[in-house]
Amino acid sequence: MRRIAATVFGTVAVSAAVFVSGAACAEDPANAPYAPFKMAEGLYYVGASDYAAYLIVTKAGLIQIDGGDAATGHQIVGNIRALGFDPANIKVLVNTHQHFDHAAGLAEIKRAAPGATFYASAADGPVIAAGGKGDPFLRGARFEYEPLKPDVILKDGQKITLGGWTLTAHVTGGHTKGCTTWTFPVTVAGKVRQALVHCSSSVLPGYRLGKTETYPGQTADYEKSFATWKALPCEVFIASHGQFYGLHEKRKALDAGKADAFVDPEGCRSFYAKSEAAFRAELKKQNP
Ligand SMILES: [Zn+2]
Numbered sequence: 001m002r003r004i005a006a007t008v009f010g011t012v013a014v015s016a017a018v019f020v021s022g023a024a025c026a027e028d029p030a031n032a033p034y035a036p037f038k039m040a041e042g043l044y045y046v047g048a049s050d051y052a053a054y055l056i057v058t059k060a061g062l063i064q065i066d067g068g069d070a071a072t073g074h075q076i077v078g079n080i081r082a083l084g085f086d087p088a089n090i091k092v093l094v095n096t097h098q099h100f101d102h103a104a105g106l107a108e109i110k111r112a113a114p115g116a117t118f119y120a121s122a123a124d125g126p127v128i129a130a131g132g133k134g135d136p137f138l139r140g141a142r143f144e145y146e147p148l149k150p151d152v153i154l155k156d157g158q159k160i161t162l163g164g165w166t167l168t169a170h171v172t173g174g175h176t177k178g179c180t181t182w183t184f185p186v187t188v189a190g191k192v193r194q195a196l197v198h199c200s201s202s203v204l205p206g207y208r209l210g211k212t213e214t215y216p217g218q219t220a221d222y223e224k225s226f227a228t229w230k231a232l233p234c235e236v237f238i239a240s241h242g243q244f245y246g247l248h249e250k251r252k253a254l255d256a257g258k259a260d261a262f263v264d265p266e267g268c269r270s271f272y273a274k275s276e277a278a279f280r281a282e283l284k285k286q287n288p
Contacts, residue, residue: 030101030241031071036079037251039262040236041187042165043195045251046079048072050242051101054197055080056184058163061091064109064116065182065197066102066240070145073105077112087112092162094119094169096199096240097176098127099138104145119160120150121171123178135176136215137207154180172228173221174279175200181225183232189259194233196268200240201225201275203282210287219283226276230269237268244271 030050038044039054047053051068053076062085067073080087090113096102098120106128110116120128127134131147156171170181179199186195201222207214209222237245245267254261 028069028071031069031075033075034242036083037254039238039254040193040195043186043236044083045247046076046083047242048075050247052238052240052242052247053105054238055083055085056165056167057085058165060163062087062089062113063092063094063160063162063165063167064090064113065094066096067093067105067107067109069101070104070108072101073108076105076109088115089113090116092117092119092160092167094160094167094182095124095128095180096182096197097179098124098132098135099176099200100132100143100145102240103128103132103148107146107148110148117151118148119152119154119158119169121154121156121169121178121180123171123173124176124180125150125153125178127176127178137204170228170232172199172201172225174218174225175202175204177215177218177221179225181229181232183234186236188236188263191260193235193263195236195238196232196234198229198237198239198244198271200244201229201272201279203279207282208286209279209283222279226272226279229272230276234268235265236262237264237271238262 032049034049036044036046042057044055046055047068051072053068054065056063068076077087093109093116129147129149132144154169158169160167167182167184172179172181181199182197184195185192209219213219239245250261
């Protein structure tokens with residue numbers, strides 16, 4: 001049984017009724033198989049149609065960013081092989097946040113890469129280690145998944161280096177308390193660009209902000225995170241969901257010959273402007 005409601009994780013404008021109705025027995029379009037491809041030098045898309053995942057190929061091994069849903073995890077391992085790489089060479093495994101659509105596939109990836117070091121934030125790591133249990137909002141069996149214990153707990157600003165690549169972890173809470181945005185330099189069409197993997201800034205239908213909060217400090221976390229996101233360099237704008245940055249449209253442009261299709265600083269700025277406006281509107285609505 002697939003969760004059709006899972007798509008709410010990427011969609012800001014969705015009715016609470018759809019969300020609360022939860023598990024419908026329909027194929028989840030967010031998890032549809034999607035052919036992997038090269039986005040930039042050493043950077044590959046290996047996720048599903050919307051549940052995103054990224055592979056970085058370094059001279060010292062592979063870095064895997066995000067695990068998708070349980071079904072995406074299998075797709076990711078297959079996609080890495082289809083690209084001609086061996087998942088067993090994954091040395092670094094990281095994640096954007098503990099929700100099932102980004103964390104449930106991590107255990108499958110770790111099975112294919114037993115030597116990988118799994119890094120997670122102090123707030124989200126324990127939830128992933130408990131298979132989704134402990135989230136203040138998404139409670140119940142349908143949000144739980146195979147647990148994976150982090151090998152290393154990340155600090156805000158921590159850098160991970162492998163084979164000449166350096167990834168920086170930015171703890172940008174709100175959507176989840178330990179939501180982690182990743183930045184790293186990457187070469188696109190011969191030019192070094194700053195890539196940003198956005199965690200999520202969505203306010204899920206049912207989140208409480210202001211005086212009463214889904215978790216204590218959530219509103220302040222969103223405020224701090226929007227300040228962080230707006231200050232971070234963002235040229236190659238990618239994210240935990242393909243729909244956040246127009247994955248399908250940009251891929252079409254890439255296939256049509258636009259080598260820098262994923263370089264989109266304007267798209268990044270406008271995404272954050274819209275997302276922050278949605279957060280402020282919801283905060284005001286709940287705290288008139
Ligand atoms: Zn989420």
